[in-house]
Every structure is written in structure tokens, then in C-alpha cells.
Amino acid sequence: MHGTSALCIKSLNHFVIFAKKLLSLQVQTFYGDVMRFLGYQANQRFKHVLSRKMKGKGMLTEGMARLPQEETETLLITNHNMETKFKRILLKLSGESLMGRKQYGIDEERLAQYAAQIKEIHEMGVQIGIVIGGGNIFRGLSGASRGFDRVKGDQMGMLATVINSLALSSALTSVGVKARVLTAVRMEPIGEFYNKWRAIECMEAGEVVIMSAGTGNPFFTTDTGSSLRGIEIEADVMLKGTRVDGIYTADPEKDPTATKFSDITYDEVLARGLKVMDLTATCMCKENNLPIIVFDMDTPGNLRKVMQGEEIGTLVHN
Secondary structure, three states, rough: OOOHHHHHHHHHHHHHHHHHHHHHHHHHHHHHHHHHHHHHHHHHHHHHHHHHHHOOEEEOHHHHHHOOOOHHHHHHOOOOOOEEEEEOOEEEOOOOOHOOOOOOOHHHHHHHHHHHHHHHHOOOOOOEEEEEEEOOOOOHHHHOOOOOOOOHHHHHHHHHHHHHHHHHHHHHHHHOOOEEEEEOOOOOEEEEEEEHHHHHHHHHHOOEEEEEEEOOOOOOHHHHHHHHHHOOOOOOOEEEEEEOOOOOOOOOOOOOOOEEOOEHHHHHHHOOOOOOOHHHHHHHHHHOOEEEHHHHHOOOHHHHHHHHHOOEEEEEEO
């Protein structure tokens, strides 16, 4: 009987030791999960204080060493301008801009530049939704003028936006940014079917969400699609990245006397007939109080400057 009691006590001691080790492992795993979640928002000072406190309580031994190398490097990023003007954005990119120096299709160099700029603001903690046009591949309206059925032409244009979205998703993934393509028409497994709540869930989880195929309906441009998505995901602003650095009184590429607006109201845009976006898209943003900043996306660093509140481009507002 005495031997049995001793054996039970010994087993209990082994169990306690095992439980302590398991708890230590769970805490280390929890620490890793916390740091992954904080990701880009966690600055170096916070990480140091958290690590020191956990070590002081005997809760951290090899937690940081257990993190993968790329995640450790992510945590060591120091951003001296963590404050951004907007928390969640809808970035509208022109399909034509993706051509870069080419006459058709996708310029890999331009695509890489865009991915680098998006990564830069993603590291600042910005939630990013993106809509891309398809004019570098096929534009439905121009197809209709050449004899295509308008509905089929617009559907071809939707597919062009999906191709561009997949290309940008791949470019973002290659630089370490998680990206997800959502489509307005069902085409799994190419992309996940879009809905507002899924898009917001993914953005809040730190993914860049690329919303493709326009609205899923013909007769609507990607400008209208971006206005709709921006309103749906409750974006603070729509950033319209173009080849020019703002809105002018006339097309600056054709009229050298054109002057630039630093800001302009929606009413003035409509009264002057300025082609910021198509009429439907402009009215949607006006009615839902979604401001637009039109800026030159082709200049590296401009996206970050907009997010930090620098006055580049043109602000359109109510």
C-alpha cells in the first residue's frame, strides 16, 4: 500500500512537471500569436517592453527564437510615422497604368512598383481594398463600338479586371503581403465570391483585398464598381491612382495651359463637367459622402505621402 502511494505521488510529480512545460509552451505560442497579430503595428519599444515583462515572469524563454525568420524581420521594422490619415482605404488603380511602357498587357516593372507602394502603406497598418480596371487588356465600351454585343463586351472587360487582380495578388504575395482576390461573379477557385462582410473580415485580418469583375453587371464601369465597393466596405476615402497628379481644368496631357485644383467639391466637378469619374460613380460618392483623392500613382512614394496627409493630388469632397 505504501509503495502504491509513493508511485502515485511520483506520477503526480511527473504530471505537474509535464503541465508546467505544456503551459510554458502554450504561453510561448500565445506570445508568437500576439506578435504576429500586432505585426506591423507593433513598434520596437512595445516589443521590447512586452518581452522584458514576460521574461521577468518566467513566461518567455525561446518564444522569439521560435518565430520564423521572415516574421522576426517583420517585427523589427521600425516605422517613425505610424500615424496615418486614413484607417481603411479603397485604392482604385487604372488598368492602362499597368501597361507601363508596353502597348498592351501588363508591365512587370510597373506591377512590382505598385506592389512595393502598397506594401509600404500595409506596413503602416492601413486596411486596403483595391479595385483595378481592365483597359490594358479589354474595354467593353470600345468593344461595343467595334461590333461586340455590349453585354458580352462588358463581361469580357470584367474578366480583364480579374486577370489584372490575379497579377497584382501574385506581385503582393511575392513581396510578403497576404492578398485575397474576390470576384463579383462566381469563378471559384480563381477567386472567392465577393460579399461585404468577407471583404471586411479579410482586411481586418491584415490581408489586402482585391475586388475584381466590377459590379458583376454590364453597363457599369470599374469607376462605378470602385465607388460601390468603397461605400460597402466603409472606406474612409477612395484613392484614385492615375497617370496625372490631380484634377485639372482640362486634360494636362493635351492642354499645357490647364491648371490644377488642390481641392474641389462634387458640385463643382458636376457643374464644370470634369471627367474625374463617370457620372454614376461621382454621384454615388457624393450621395454617400465618400471623399476621393486623385493622385499620381506612377511616382514611387506618392501613396505613402497621401496616407501621411501630404497635400499631393486633388481632394474631391462635399
